[in-house]
Amino acid sequence: LLAIPWASLTLALAFGWVLCPPAVPGVVPILEQGLELSGRAVEFVGDLPPSILRPIPVEVDWWAACLLSTLLTAFLLSRGWLQVGLGVCLGAALVLSRVDPPSHPEVVLIDVGQGDAILLRDGEAALLVDGGGWSRSDIAQRILIPTLARLGVRRLRGMVMTHPDVDHCAGLLGLASYLPIDVLYTAPGWHRERCAMELLARPGPQARPLWRGEQLELGRWKLRVLHPGAGSRQGRNDRSIAILAATGRYRVVLTGDLERAGELAIVAHDEPIGHGSIDILKVAHHGSQTSSSPELLARLRPRLALISCGSGNRYGHPAEVTLKRLALVRARVFRTDLHGAVRVSLAADGHWRIVLPGLPKSH
DSSP, X not given: OOHHHHHHHHHHHHHHHHHSTTTOGGGHHHHHHHHHHHHHHHHHHHHSOOOOOOOOOOOOOHHHHHHHHHHHHHHHHOOHHHHHHHHHHHHHHHHHTOOOOOSSOEEEEOOOXXXXXXXXXXXXXXXXXXOOOBTTBOHXXXXXXXXXXXXXXXXXXXXXXXXXOHHHHHHHHHHTTTSOEEEEEEOTTOTTSHHHHHHHHSSSSEEEEOOTTOEEEETTEEEEEEEOOTTOOOOTGGGOOEEEEEETTEEEEEOTTOOHHHHHHHHHTOTTTOSSOOSEEEOGGGGOTTSSOHHHHHHHOOSEEXXXXXXXXXXXXXXXXXXXXXXXXXXXXXXXXXXXXXXXXXXXXXXXXXXXXXXXXXX
């Protein structure tokens, strides 16, 4: 709004500076002074730090959306005390639309189709591990923003990019334009990958690498990085960040797209995991047959297995052999292709509550 008229004025001064000297030589110093002032303004703007003007995500019913749109239109067209009154009504509507944070820590497997997106939260504190992604659509606008708004998440303490594949990273790239994000966590060595480069170049979140042994806190969640090790040069999927998240008596393991070699590396450094079953496992690589090795499942023995995959995907995820391995350790399986999003609330008394907000799911 400011740059276009300013650029037009500068262009007019420049044309005058070129055309006037032969006819009106005395005007040249005035034009030169105007161009100098214009240039100083451009330099001032260029020195400002980059920033993003973000919207406030709100998830409401269609009738409430129509009412809010009508109020906003009337607010913009009115003047005086009427505009003040309508502004107060708009502010009250935004406050009333706010969703109260959960009283217990939660794990939410977001249905992003063939991809991964897992939300860890406790009260106002929220961390998103991967964000799904499609090559031809803005998954942040279509899925992530509405889902997070429905859950009452308007700010992220952090985002974790386990690895830079499109179905994990592209959604994070889009989301960075909509929500305030404090820290972006990545594994070392991905800075030359296209999605990672674009994500790291976004203004706002501070970038921080993660490797084995790093520890984080998120409300009552205690997070420990299980993989990769510092300086790891394993394959693309096997350099995915894997995290052990613990709160109270509950333990959750998130595995990105790890394959057998990466899983065996976790088993080899199993001290953080300890012995005995974990509560929730985010199954690696969408249930691929090259992941969920018998060695890892025998060590973790998950009570609940979450698989993120797209309906009718061309990769055959989850593989039948993976489902059989999970059955052998008696894990109860939930899949986004069948059940949609999965929301698990973990109460301190040992009871957990599983909600499937996407059911019934059409295929």
